[in-house]
Amino acid sequence: MRITQGAFSFLPDLTDQQIAAQIDYCLGKGWAVNIEFTDDPHPRNTYWEMWGHPMFDIKDAAGVMLELQACRKAYGDRYIRLSAFDASHGWESIRLSFIVNRPKSEDGFMLEREEGAGRRIRYRTRAYATDRPEGARYD
Template identity: 65%
Template sequence: MRITQGTFSYLPDLTDEEITAQIAYALGQGWPCSVEFTDDPHPRNSYWEMWGLPMFDLADPAGVLYELNECRKAYPGHYVRLNAYDARYGRQTTALSFIVQRPDAEPGFRLEREETTDRRVRVRIHPYALDRPQGERYP
């Protein structure tokens, strides 16, 4: 299963040159970038771990790509994504977000069905990755 979250999620993985082009576009729009990582890509897990601080002062795509590659080296078996923020609305609004690294094997999700009162049925999404402890979810 391939996790589909963020922009470009249905496309093949982007190369470093394509990622650099997207970073350049974001910086050209005045959107600072940040890098995040996780081993729990559940759709409701919007709080990934942040790699350093948002890069408000960087204007060169090479600096953002450097931080991105450092995160990739530190967490080779995790999901890593790049975010770009648009502050025009007076709050931190994500203008662009996409996954730049995935684990070699993505186990996916299962649906858990529960019958409740009055013949109601509830369905929950359970990621197979959560069957293992944090930090050991992907080989």
């Protein structure tokens, strides 16, 4: 099951050249770029681990790509995403976010159904990967 989060998630994985073009676009807009990683890509898990610091002062995609390669070297078995933050007044939020690295095998999610009083039905998702301990989820 392919995790579909962020922009470009229904497209084939972007090449490094395509990622660099997106970074150039973000930097051209004046957005700060950051890199994050996780081994729990649940849709409600918005708190991914940040790789380094947000790159507010980088003007060239090559600097971001160096950081991305370092993150891939350390956490290539996890999900890595790139986000672009617009700090301008009135926006002050993420403008673009997309996955730039995936584990070789994506386990997907289980949909759990719970029936309650009054015919109420609740659903929740649980990642199959969380059955294994953190750091060993995509071995």
